[in-house]
Amino acid sequence: MLTSPVKACLFLALVAQFVTAIPFPPPTGSYNTTLLISELTDDARLDPFAPTKQPRRLMISVFHPISPAECSPYLTLDLNPITAAFEDAALAQFGVQPGTFESLDLQVCHSRANPHHLSTSRNYPLVLFSPGLAGTRLFYNAIAQQLASRGYTVVTIDHAYDASIVTFPDNSTILAANITTEAQILLDLDARVKDVSFVLDKLSEPSTTARIIPSLACRLDVSNTGIIGHSLGGATAATAMLRDSRFIAGINLDGSFWGDVIQKGLDKPFLMLAHEGKIDPTWEAIWPNLTGWKRELMLAGSAHNTFTDLPDVVDVLGIRRSLPPEATDLLGTIGGARGFEVITTYVEAFFDFVMKGESSALLDKPSKSFPEVSFESP
Ligand SMILES: *[C@@H]1O[C@H](CO)[C@@H](O)[C@H](O)[C@H]1NC(C)=O
Numbered sequence: 001m002l003t004s005p006v007k008a009c010l011f012l013a014l015v016a017q018f019v020t021a022i023p024f025p026p027p028t029g030s031y032n033t034t035l036l037i038s039e040l041t042d043d044a045r046l047d048p049f050a051p052t053k054q055p056r057r058l059m060i061s062v063f064h065p066i067s068p069a070e071c072s073p074y075l076t077l078d079l080n081p082i083t084a085a086f087e088d089a090a091l092a093q094f095g096v097q098p099g100t101f102e103s104l105d106l107q108v109c110h111s112r113a114n115p116h117h118l119s120t121s122r123n124y125p126l127v128l129f130s131p132g133l134a135g136t137r138l139f140y141n142a143i144a145q146q147l148a149s150r151g152y153t154v155v156t157i158d159h160a161y162d163a164s165i166v167t168f169p170d171n172s173t174i175l176a177a178n179i180t181t182e183a184q185i186l187l188d189l190d191a192r193v194k195d196v197s198f199v200l201d202k203l204s205e206p207s208t209t210a211r212i213i214p215s216l217a218c219r220l221d222v223s224n225t226g227i228i229g230h231s232l233g234g235a236t237a238a239t240a241m242l243r244d245s246r247f248i249a250g251i252n253l254d255g256s257f258w259g260d261v262i263q264k265g266l267d268k269p270f271l272m273l274a275h276e277g278k279i280d281p282t283w284e285a286i287w288p289n290l291t292g293w294k295r296e297l298m299l300a301g302s303a304h305n306t307f308t309d310l311p312d313v314v315d316v317l318g319i320r321r322s323l324p325p326e327a328t329d330l331l332g333t334i335g336g337a338r339g340f341e342v343i344t345t346y347v348e349a350f351f352d353f354v355m356k357g358e359s360s361a362l363l364d365k366p367s368k369s370f371p372e373v374s375f376e377s378p
């Protein structure tokens, strides 16, 4: 029988072998990106899901473009270590091994620019990202970073008690509440929409942006913000646009709509991306009530979670073939890198069109370069 120190060493050796850091490919846009993670507390609002009376606390990640000349590159964990261990365990039923998420790094930059001499710096359009229910904002790091590399300040948000786990800077965590009934989902949606408006309020305060985005040249223009979300985050995008006029354009990645936006509709640009074969009564119901620019596109070979980093993660780590067939039902059959490329290309084309005034043929008709994408009209 092995003595415990020897056992411990063998165990550590096995883990160490597995956790050799694997960097996510760098984004393909022309900007480098900084990543800043912050906690924000809304003292004006009690958290509707907290077991005791307490203000609503959120975590955000800010991906901000900088010029390659300003980039001092470094690697950082893709997921916070506590979140990573939690997600390994949560996804163990799909064959995810301990140490999996800990092994993945993101390539980001410190800004070398002196904030007092930012002669070449400028500000970029702002886009907020709202995750799916029971996910984590960290499952959209690569998508957010890719958009930032095309010249957008992108902020991903964890909605407390909705995200599977939110890990705060002091390592305290908030786990998901059991949000299942229609009433709970509508309460959650309301909290999510208040979260995204609160984040805009904070980002309009120079004292806050000086703290969380030090390389920002001047005030962010929060009055022209884009919003994108996956699943319930897509519903959040639509309802936020209905309630807060600072959101001028939105994207729903494969989410059902909830609440009054279905009847009230939207008059601003809205893009919907569906997984293959999606049939959703809420998409049919809202369609005639979307009176602004709108498109519904479907991605062949995709499943609901193709619209996260996860398919790309499993391919970058090389673990797709060790996953059970049920994983394909969640991730789709389109390759991780290809799905990522197609989704981010259309997301960028939409925001470039609405927020930068650059038109793209991709948004008007099928493209030979992207045969997986079809135009739907429910
Ligand atoms: C910075 O940008 C350069 C040029 O686009 C790219 O080759 C490099 O991978 C980027 N580095 C990081 C850390 O993003």
Ligand SMILES: *[C@@H]1O[C@H](CO)[C@@H](O)[C@H](O)[C@H]1NC(C)=O
Residues within 6 Å of the ligand: 081, 082, 169, 170, 171
């Ligand atoms: C949080 O936990 C990590 C390990 O997961 C540790 O490195 C770090 O020092 C902890 N931070 C605090 C504030 O305790």
Ligand SMILES: *[C@@H]1O[C@H](CO)[C@@H](O)[C@H](O)[C@H]1NC(C)=O
Residues within 6 Å of the ligand: 178, 179, 180, 181
């Ligand atoms: C979650 O709530 C649903 C509906 O109220 C209930 O059926 C289910 O048992 C709950 N699950 C847990 C883990 O509490």
Ligand SMILES: CC(=O)N[C@H]1CO[C@H](CO)[C@@H](O)[C@@H]1O
Residues within 6 Å of the ligand: 262, 263, 264, 265, 285, 288, 289
């Ligand atoms: C505000 C609005 O036009 N709502 C309409 C949404 O679509 C349904 C079904 O077509 C109509 O009944 C609503 O009046």
